[in-house]
Amino acid sequence: MKKLKNAVRIAIIIAILAMIACPSVYADDIYEAKQRQQELEQELEESQSKLEELRDAVASAKAEVDQIDGQIAQVEAVITDYQTQSDQKQLEIEDLQRQIEQKQQEIDAEYESMSKRIKFLYENMDNSYLEVFFTSESFADALNKIQYQLDLTNYDRMQMEKIKGLQAEIKEKKTAVEAEKAAIDELKQAQLDQKAVLDEMLVVKAEALSNAKDAEARQAEQNAYLAGLVAEQKEIVEQLVREYEEKRKKELEEQGMNGSYVPSTGSFLWPLPYPYDSRWISSWYGYREDPFGGGYVSYHSGLDIGAPLNTPIFAVLDGQVVLSADGWNGGCGNYTVIYHGGGLYTEYMHQNIRNVSVGQYVVQGEVIGYVGTTGSSTGYHLHLGVVISDHGFDYTQRVDPAPYLGLY
Numbered sequence: 001m002k003k004l005k006n007a008v009r010i011a012i013i014i015a016i017l018a019m020i021a022c023p024s025v026y027a028d029d030i031y032e033a034k035q036r037q038q039e040l041e042q043e044l045e046e047s048q049s050k051l052e053e054l055r056d057a058v059a060s061a062k063a064e065v066d067q068i069d070g071q072i073a074q075v076e077a078v079i080t081d082y083q084t085q086s087d088q089k090q091l092e093i094e095d096l097q098r099q100i101e102q103k104q105q106e107i108d109a110e111y112e113s114m115s116k117r118i119k120f121l122y123e124n125m126d127n128s129y130l131e132v133f134f135t136s137e138s139f140a141d142a143l144n145k146i147q148y149q150l151d152l153t154n155y156d157r158m159q160m161e162k163i164k165g166l167q168a169e170i171k172e173k174k175t176a177v178e179a180e181k182a183a184i185d186e187l188k189q190a191q192l193d194q195k196a197v198l199d200e201m202l203v204v205k206a207e208a209l210s211n212a213k214d215a216e217a218r219q220a221e222q223n224a225y226l227a228g229l230v231a232e233q234k235e236i237v238e239q240l241v242r243e244y245e246e247k248r249k250k251e252l253e254e255q256g257m258n259g260s261y262v263p264s265t266g267s268f269l270w271p272l273p274y275p276y277d278s279r280w281i282s283s284w285y286g287y288r289e290d291p292f293g294g295g296y297v298s299y300h301s302g303l304d305i306g307a308p309l310n311t312p313i314f315a316v317l318d319g320q321v322v323l324s325a326d327g328w329n330g331g332c333g334n335y336t337v338i339y340h341g342g343g344l345y346t347e348y349m350h351q352n353i354r355n356v357s358v359g360q361y362v363v364q365g366e367v368i369g370y371v372g373t374t375g376s377s378t379g380y381h382l383h384l385g386v387v388i389s390d391h392g393f394d395y396t397q398r399v400d401p402a403p404y405l406g407l408y
């Protein structure tokens with residue numbers, strides 16, 4: 001019975017230890033969720049720029065189609081103009097044709113009346129010349145009659161020649177007008193050929209425009225889809241952060257520790273909980289009198305904030321633990337270095353207990369350890385260091401942490 005009680009007690013202790021030791025189960029989830037969000041945002045950005053490219057492509061394809069449309073309209077106007085001219089020439093030709101036919105009728109009529117007169121003369125001369133002669137009142141009268149017929153025949157002939165001349169003139173004019181019409185038709189045909197070329201071009205360009213529009217629509221769809229995923233992922237991250245915060249705060253409260261953050265106007269979260277704010281800064285970055293006495297002036301590579309033993313230390317930003325070890329460590333004591341990307345590192349020194357290990361991802365506000373006075377230290381405090389280095393962690397590249405905390 002006692003053994004069972006002990007076993008239960010041990011199990012509870014292990015469970016509590018596991019809870020204290022592994023709040024990073026959630027932190028890893030948050031890190032992964034944030035990574036996913038970044039990836040999606042990257043994809044969305046790429047999709048957005050692709051969409052803009054495609055919009056430009058649609059605009060230029062549309063401009064080309066419009067240009068060809070304009071050219072076709074111009075050519076069509078010219079064709080219409082030539083067609084009007086051609087139609088006019090056609091009417092002229094038809095009118096001239098009618099005139100020719102009319103002249104032909106006149107010629108035919110002249111021919112007929114001339115034929116009649118010739119026939120009359122022939123008949124009178126061949127068969128009854130004498131009869132005409134005798135039936136006439138006088139010889140003179142008979143001669144007059146014949147002469148009259150001869151004159152009329154002569155007149156008919158002249159008249160016919162005149163009409164023929166006019167008809168020839170009209171025919172000539174008709175030929176000229178036909179030539180003019182042929183020239184116009186030829187010009188019109190050239191324009192029609194040009195229009196055919198433009199029509200073909202228009203088909204190609206219109207298809208290109210249609211394809212560009214389709215591609216744009218597909219990309220817009222993809223964009224909307226990605227934007228949706230980004231929004232969803234943001235919500236997931238926010239939800240995880242909320243859950244994590246609740247969990248973290250509860251855990252710290254259960255340990256009798258204050259889990260509330262100190263407001264910071266800088267890009268960093270204040271690394272210690274309330275009330276250990278800027279009032280508790282015991283040493284600033286820069287040159288100072290050596291705290292170990294002797295009146296030496298020494299360089300202080302970070303910011304010291306005093307706090308009681310085991311006060312939780314928060315990660316100032318999301319990041320990955322790149323160094324973390326117990327021991328003297330050149331005076332740093334139990335310390336942790338977190339890399340935040342962009343060449344930015346933060347150092348947390350003199351810890352009593354470290355709560356993270358190398359390679360682990362942490363999120364802003366995560367408890368990465370607890371305040372102590374390990375290493376070269378004269379009392380419980382956190383030494384916060386900041387390194388900016390483009391070639392990996394380099395402690396010679398330390399800078400003043402204060403601006404990152406919004407202190408100045």
Ligand SMILES: [Zn+2]
Pocket residue numbers: 283300301302303304382383384
């Ligand atoms: Zn220090």
